[in-house]
Amino acid sequence: MARPRNSDKANSPPTPGLPKAPTGIPGLDEITGGGLPRGRPTLLCGSAGSGKTMMAAEFLVHGAMEFDEPGVFMMFEENAEELAQNLRSLGVDLEKLQKQKKIAVDHVHIERNEIQETGEYDLEGLFIRLGHAIDSIGAKRVVLDTIEALFSGLPNHAILRAELRRLFRWLKDRGVTAVITGERGEQSLTRFGLEEYVADCVILLDHRIVDQVSTRRLRVIKYRGTEHGTNEYPFLIGAHGISVLPITSMRLDHPASTERVSTGIDGLDDMLGGTGLFRGSSTLVSGAPGTGKSSLGASFVDAACQRGERALLFAYEESSLQVQRNMGSIGLDLGRWERSGLLHIDASRPTLHGLEQHLVHMYELVRELKPSVVVVDPISNLTMNRDDRALKPALMRLIDFLKDKGVTAVFTSLTSDLAADVADSQVGVSSLMDTWILLSNLADNGERTRTLQVLKSRGMPHSHQVREFMMGNHGLDLVDVYLAGDRVLTGTARISQVAQEQAASDLRQRDHDRRLKELASHRRAIDAQIAVLNAQIEERAGDVEFAIERERLLSDGLSARARKMAQSRDVPPPRPRAAAASEPATARKSAK
């Protein structure tokens, strides 16, 4: 029984006052707050096949192997060989324990037709046998299974009852922790009213068939002097023995990690505040058929394995190889992780067991493999729509357990395709989840589009948009939100809108280019005109200056000549008529 139990033991709160003997049965010690009352008898009653003997035997074996408390198994129905066989199926070697003097077995066999009764007697023989067995190994624990067999073997019940009363008193005096099994009676807890003698602790085992699925349940009816869980708790007899499933560990004190882990889908990580889910949180992925729930789960597993973490995938719809093949089609190679041992795919049919049995199987695998990520695909299949009410407590237990172990969990859940039902049908479990991702199909305009939205995500900012969800050859991704006006577009509408806008934008760009070019050429034309005009004005200016110069030179020349002539001839100063005659010539020249 190499089962890790440390956490279970750690969960049991310390109970001052009443000393207790731990049973070592996962869950039972939590319910009873540490185990059975030490040094006192406990009555274990239940109908045939409810697991009384198994539970009693486990109590003894765990005591001998783990708590260093040897035990005596006194049986009235089975013989030693049968018990050894039963225990061997759980991996316990009874013969070895007997040789190590950790367990003593005594088979009390009485045959009614071999026995004649005459006169007074008592059951001192039984006391002596038990006392001898206890002394021979220093036993601290005793199991009497099923002492009621004496009632059919011994005719005088008056003596028997007196002796039983004495026996239980004697067991208390010896200080052994005793477990007495008793067959369930019709009116009373046990057929012969053993509860009358054993008043310290009474545990009732029950085996019920509901809708063809059997569930074992356990209830602590009475536990004098200590608090205990009073609910009915399902329990199972699995490959490693009995496991009791407390609904929750009665407290709500999980560690809360602030570390974030990627979902394996970049777009989804972005929606969840950019960094993904909290480690150790629980996520519900719900959606109609074909919305990509399994792919999302597989993607999450793939991301975990890429980080080098261990992952566990419970597949209730497809076989392991089928999952690997199908996820290969979207570029997720789960096969390599499974080969490297990082990933374990546990595929089983939901109908294989009842819900509780599945749960225990999960517990065992999680304990054994210690994954950091668990994906259950899908949880809705587990109930087979038999009893939805059972799903919530079962899930609560599972979530509780996984949170306690710090495992990040993703549960997928199949919902009907009607949008109105989606919220309704998930109300039961969604409140347990930290994050709820809803996948849906939008059927519009002759096509179907997968969309994803984050309905809630505790403790982190998250996007409120509905994003389109794509499955490609290279895994999953989310398309950026496409807003056109006041609408978010998806699918073909998005693609056509993108194309339209692209075309419009191209056109605009060209128009802009054209107009700019036009402007540039216009500018060039004007520049050229300016150059011409400038050239003209330059030319004109040159002409004007030239004319002015010439005229001045001319007029200077004339006056100089006149003075010269006057000097030479000594004539009177020139007549104004001569000066006037030269003017028209200058004017004609400058006009040119």
Next chain:
Amino acid sequence: MSTRTITAKPGRAAKAVPLSEDKPGVAEWQLRLYVAGRTAKSIAALDNLKRVCESHLAGRYTIEVIDLLVNPRLAAGDQILAVPTLVRKFPEPIRKIIGDLSNEERVLVGLDVQPLR
């Protein structure tokens, strides 16, 4: 349960009463009486047993008394629960009579002995 012969040893508080002169040790009726200490019931049982045997099986029986307080190991062998218990080891099949054997008729029925009278 095998019919192994338990011979009387000192300190075992077993009292063999061989009364057969012909074949000592191999009596026709081998009886064993389990008691727990010398209580009134065990003394009465032994007295009653001796009387019945003397009356009906004279010379053909052995009685072995085993005190379980001294030999608790032996209780499991013959599946003893009640004391006193008388076990008819031989002739087979094994028969058991519990109680102080105060009712002679029932002892004879229990031992399957034909009464002489």
